[in-house]
Amino acid sequence: MNAHAGTLRGKERYRSGVMEYKRMGYWEPDYVPKDTDVIAMFRVTPQDGVDPIEASAAVAGESSTATWTVVWTDRLTAAEKYRAKCYRVDEVPGAPGQYFAYIAYDLDLFEPGSISNLSASIIGNVFGFKPLKARRLEDMRFPVAYVKTFQGPATGIVVERERLDKFGRPLLGATIKPKLGLSGRNYGRVVYEALKGGLDFTKDDENINSQPFMHWRDRFLYCMEAVNRAQAASGEIKGTYLNVTAATMEDMYERAEFARELGSVVVMIDLVIGYTAIQSMAKWARRNDMILHLHRAGHSTYTRQKSHGVSFRIIAKWMRLAGVDHIHAGTVVGKLEGDPNTTRGYYDICREDFNPMKLEHGIFFDQSWASLNKLMPVASGGIHAGQMHQLLDLLGEDVVLQFGGGTIGHPMGIAAGATANRVALEAMILARNEGRDYLHEGPEILAKAAANCTPLKAALEVWKDVSFNYQSTDTPDFVPTALAAV
Amino acid sequence: MLDLQCANNSSLCGGAASPPSGFDLRKEAEAAGITETLRELEHELIGLKPVKSRVRQIASLLLIERIRQRAGLVSSPPTLHMSFTGNPGTGKTTVALRMAKILHGLGFVRRGQVISVTRDDLVGQYIGHTAPKTKEILKKAMGGVLFIDEAYYLHRPDNERDYGQEAIEILLQVMENQREDLVVILAGYGERMTNFFASNPGFRSRIAHHIEFPDYSEAELLLISELMLKERGYSFSAAAREAFVNYIALRMTQPFFSNARSIRNAVDRIRLRQADRLVSDLDRMLEIKDLETIDSSDVLASRVFSASPPGEGREPSERTS
Amino acid sequence: MRLTQGCFSFLPDLTDDQIYKQVQYCLANGWAVNIEFTDDPHPRNTYWEMWGLPMFDLSDAAGVMMELAECRRVYGDRYIRISGFDSSHGWESVRISFLVNRPAQEPYFALERQEVAGRVVRYATRLCPSREATP
Numbered sequence: 001m002n003a004h005a006g007t008l009r010g011k012e013r014y015r016s017g018v019m020e021y022k023r024m025g026y027w028e029p030d031y032v033p034k035d036t037d038v039i040a041m042f043r044v045t046p047q048d049g050v051d052p053i054e055a056s057a058a059v060a061g062e063s064s065t066a067t068w069t070v071v072w073t074d075r076l077t078a079a080e081k082y083r084a085k086c087y088r089v090d091e092v093p094g095a096p097g098q099y100f101a102y103i104a105y106d107l108d109l110f111e112p113g114s115i116s117n118l119s120a121s122i123i124g125n126v127f128g129f130k131p132l133k134a135r136r137l138e139d140m141r142f143p144v145a146y147v148k149t150f151q152g153p154a155t156g157i158v159v160e161r162e163r164l165d166k167f168g169r170p171l172l173g174a175t176i177k178p179k180l181g182l183s184g185r186n187y188g189r190v191v192y193e194a195l196k197g198g199l200d201f202t203k204d205d206e207n208i209n210s211q212p213f214m215h216w217r218d219r220f221l222y223c224m225e226a227v228n229r230a231q232a233a234s235g236e237i238k239g240t241y242l243n244v245t246a247a248t249m250e251d252m253y254e255r256a257e258f259a260r261e262l263g264s265v266v267v268m269i270d271l272v273i274g275y276t277a278i279q280s281m282a283k284w285a286r287r288n289d290m291i292l293h294l295h296r297a298g299h300s301t302y303t304r305q306k307s308h309g310v311s312f313r314i315i316a317k318w319m320r321l322a323g324v325d326h327i328h329a330g331t332v333v334g335k336l337e338g339d340p341n342t343t344r345g346y347y348d349i350c351r352e353d354f355n356p357m358k359l360e361h362g363i364f365f366d367q368s369w370a371s372l373n374k375l376m377p378v379a380s381g382g383i384h385a386g387q388m389h390q391l392l393d394l395l396g397e398d399v400v401l402q403f404g405g406g407t408i409g410h411p412m413g414i415a416a417g418a419t420a421n422r423v424a425l426e427a428m429i430l431a432r433n434e435g436r437d438y439l440h441e442g443p444e445i446l447a448k449a450a451a452n453c454t455p456l457k458a459a460l461e462v463w464k465d466v467s468f469n470y471q472s473t474d475t476p477d478f479v480p481t482a483l484a485a486v
Numbered sequence: 487m488l489d490l491q492c493a494n495n496s497s498l499c500g501g502a503a504s505p506p507s508g509f510d511l512r513k514e515a516e517a518a519g520i521t522e523t524l525r526e527l528e529h530e531l532i533g534l535k536p537v538k539s540r541v542r543q544i545a546s547l548l549l550i551e552r553i554r555q556r557a558g559l560v561s562s563p564p565t566l567h568m569s570f571t572g573n574p575g576t577g578k579t580t581v582a583l584r585m586a587k588i589l590h591g592l593g594f595v596r597r598g599q600v601i602s603v604t605r606d607d608l609v610g611q612y613i614g615h616t617a618p619k620t621k622e623i624l625k626k627a628m629g630g631v632l633f634i635d636e637a638y639y640l641h642r643p644d645n646e647r648d649y650g651q652e653a654i655e656i657l658l659q660v661m662e663n664q665r666e667d668l669v670v671i672l673a674g675y676g677e678r679m680t681n682f683f684a685s686n687p688g689f690r691s692r693i694a695h696h697i698e699f700p701d702y703s704e705a706e707l708l709l710i711s712e713l714m715l716k717e718r719g720y721s722f723s724a725a726a727r728e729a730f731v732n733y734i735a736l737r738m739t740q741p742f743f744s745n746a747r748s749i750r751n752a753v754d755r756i757r758l759r760q761a762d763r764l765v766s767d768l769d770r771m772l773e774i775k776d777l778e779t780i781d782s783s784d785v786l787a788s789r790v791f792s793a794s795p796p797g798e799g800r801e802p803s804e805r806t807s
Numbered sequence: 808m809r810l811t812q813g814c815f816s817f818l819p820d821l822t823d824d825q826i827y828k829q830v831q832y833c834l835a836n837g838w839a840v841n842i843e844f845t846d847d848p849h850p851r852n853t854y855w856e857m858w859g860l861p862m863f864d865l866s867d868a869a870g871v872m873m874e875l876a877e878c879r880r881v882y883g884d885r886y887i888r889i890s891g892f893d894s895s896h897g898w899e900s901v902r903i904s905f906l907v908n909r910p911a912q913e914p915y916f917a918l919e920r921q922e923v924a925g926r927v928v929r930y931a932t933r934l935c936p937s938r939e940a941t942p
């Protein structure tokens with residue numbers, strides 16, 4: 001299918017009127033992407049009767065230099081360099097009517113260090129383009145030269161651990177529930193109990209900002225009283241993600257600065273604040289020795305459906321470049337969407353310095369991160385102590401495990417819920433390091449730990465039957481052998 | 487303190503709660519890998535009859551000890567420290583490596599590494615230097631075998647304030663208290679080792695097995711040379727073999743003779759000369775056979791055959807393994 | 808107060824056999840093992856005193872256990888921790904850290920508050936001797 005369409009050259013190419021994209025230089029099957037090119041891979045679903053090559057070339061055109069008609073002003077530029085080039089189109093295995101289109105972009109098309117500029121190009125206009133029923137941005141490859149124009153995570157996994165003095169195990173967190181309605185004073189109580197009980201972090205939810213029932217300064221003050229009390233009670237560093245999301249940058253800076261003044265180690269933002277605001281906050285966090293937690297609020301509106309939108313692996317890559325320190329990346333076993341292989345791919349994007357192409361994990365390109373800091377993935381939503389062995393096996397040790405309901409819903413109280421999670425985690429790490437087959441012996445290891453720990457016993461009892469086994473909607477499409485390396 | 491039984495050989499300690507009623511000895515020995523190690527010892531080392539039989543005895547003792555433990559019979563952790571005495575190049579270091587393998591296979595040491603040291607690695611130059619040095623080495627040897635070559639240098643009877651004494655004391659303590667953590671093998675030349683033990687009864691009493699390495703006979707040295715050549719992909723022509731028989735007889739009478747090591751050095755030089763001979767005639771076509779064969783000229787060019795005796799026989803005191 | 812720093816503080820104090828296995832895990836990963844002690848377990852006290860240099864290239868944890876026994880003999884009334892250090896690129900920091908000794912009577916932390924403008928409080932965490940009477 002990757003045959004030449006015959007790019008028109010010279011005078012022919014610039015004759016006024018409408019011309020197929022694939023003949024305007026947006027389809028170049030012989031093109032070999034340069035090491036310095038940005039590469040994007042789209043899943044395209046052309047309208048009935050539209051040639052998939054033409055549809056893919058149109059995506060290349062619309063995401064770079066083209067418009068619907070030939071313009072003579074192209075000739076005032078080095079147009080061939082600036083034209084994005086679709087160089088390969090494959091049928092999607094097992095999905096008739098869908099195609100994977102590989103498009104290379106010259107590095108000069110992008111402003112250094114700007115996710116907004118990058119996304120405006122790659123997903124700016126092109127998603128509404130009529131000849132396609134649907135399209136989805138599946139994966140991207142960034143050249144090292146481009147990666148190096150970004151700050152990357154403000155703190156990074158290693159320094160975060162050093163600052164918290166916590167090594168060798170996942171960190172434990174919980175989102176304060178109910179997410180809406182608590183007063184500052186009551187909210188701080190939950191924070192105190194959870195941290196004193198053994199968690200490392202508590203967390204505001206994405207929509208906790210400054211509402212009539214709790215204004216932000218109140219929340220910050222009571223939360224930091226709770227954090228400091230718990231810290232003194234345990235001798236351990238504790239933190240609470242103070243959500244500084246607000247209507248304007250000025251408001252966010254004000255809140256972040258207040259959090260710093262109170263001695264918080266971490267602040268939080270929501271993905272919905274936008275890429276520019278995220279990068280601003282990442283720079284602020286680096287300047288102020290602050291861990292920056294990102295809640296991926298809103299992402300499912302465009303990441304979940306396979307045929308249209310943007311894959312979450314793209315968001316993960318962009319956020320590592322943009323410079324946040326934490327990102328929610330799925331649990332596999334919890335209540336939210338997450339195929340195990342796809343999720344493994346997200347985790348690798350966050351934590352490795354080099355991602356080799358791995359189609360079964362949805363990774364289509366080799367990607368070097370050029371020593372950019374590592375981004376701590378956060379697993380949150382419907383997980384509990386009884387799954388500790390599975391969580392450790394699936395997610396590894398550099399992850400924040402957030403047990404919201406699994407802490408606050410404990411029958412013996414919040415502190416007991418926290419203790420149950422911490423004991424379960426430590427027992428599992430101890431067993432793993434001893435070389436035990438902890439995945440299979442997990443329930444036994446937990447039961448033994450529970451013999452010394454009533455809260456864990458109670459937790460195992462209450463949640464023993466809870467699991468969420470639904471079909472994932474976002475799974476990788478690949479034929480293990482059919483596709484060659486790019 | 488430590489779960490030694492299961493440290494590295496699960497096949498020998500399946501974690502059964504009640505002891506099994508019978509033991510398949512062959513299976514046990516094979517599972518521990520000692521059948522294989524003993525076979526290698528037999529085939530890859532020429533001669534050394536008394537050494538081999540002592541090693542075999544020790545291996546048998548340990549195997550039975552292991553089985554007795556599992557059977558729940560009275561058993562005490564055996565003392566395994568050893569001394570290897572014999573002239574230079576009689577195979578002491580080589581056998582120590584095999585011994586570590588046997589001990590590891592049977593689970594009497596957990597990791598099986600061999601840390602080979604001499605006095606300089608253990609004894610410091612100034613006050614407060616020796617203890618950390620000795621401990622550093624001991625820590626690296628834990629779980630394996632500490633091989634102390636020319637152990638008598640540790641002790642300097644002429645110097646009362648010699649730091650060696652400090653190292654000796656630390657060694658003795660660890661040899662006594664941490665018998666399950668490491669095995670110490672002291673090695674050195676016959677006479678001097680005897681004197682060393684006489685003036686250090688602490689060592690003598692902590693050592694369970696004294697093994698003496700005899701000098702090799704001429705016939706054995708010839709076999710060793712052929713084995714070494716074979717390992718390197720060469721062989722003697724008939725005439726070369728005859729020449730080498732003479733070489734051995736001569737070399738043994740010359741100074742600095744060190745048994746198998748002298749043979750190894752001779753073999754290395756013979757290879758040099760063979761290569762030189764081949765390359766000196768660039769115009770001929772080489773056959774595989776030419777590459778593999780040692781000619782008598784390669785042997786006879788040795789200075790061992792020339793009038794002045796100590797000539798090439800001088801082996802620099804490179805005494806490493 | 809039971810100090811809960813380190814990887815296993817919510818479990819019963821580790822036995823020597825358990826410590827041995829954790830150290831062996833570090834060695835198997837190629838990490839250097841370090842023993843440190845302190846009488847000031849303040850959460851921001853990063854630099855505990857080192858008991859000798861970190862131990863590189865050991866094969867078996869018994870070597871570390873020997874040092875630990877020695878350290879306990881001298882500083883048995885302090886906190887002692889063991890950490891595994893990974894020098895590989897991209898990490899180059901501690902990989903695991905856990906307590907292996909506590910004083911018989913643990914100190915506690917008092918939280919001091921200084922009220923400043925508005926409702927803001929400045930906090931200081933201060934180490935205090937154990938509340939139990941020392942025998």
Ligand SMILES: Nc1ncnc2c1ncn2[C@@H]1O[C@H](COP(=O)(O)OP(=O)(O)OP(=O)(O)O)[C@@H](O)[C@H]1O
Nearest residue numbers: 531532574575576577578579580710746747750807
């Ligand atoms: N019986 C043997 N059969 C074959 N090769 C041998 C034999 N004994 C020794 N060798 C070889 O001779 C060389 C010297 O042996 P080794 O280093 O074990 O001797 P040593 O007794 O430790 O000598 P030293 O006391 O001088 O250190 C090695 O290359 C070894 O492989």
Ligand SMILES: [Mg+2]
Nearest residue numbers: 578579806807
């Ligand atoms: Mg030797």
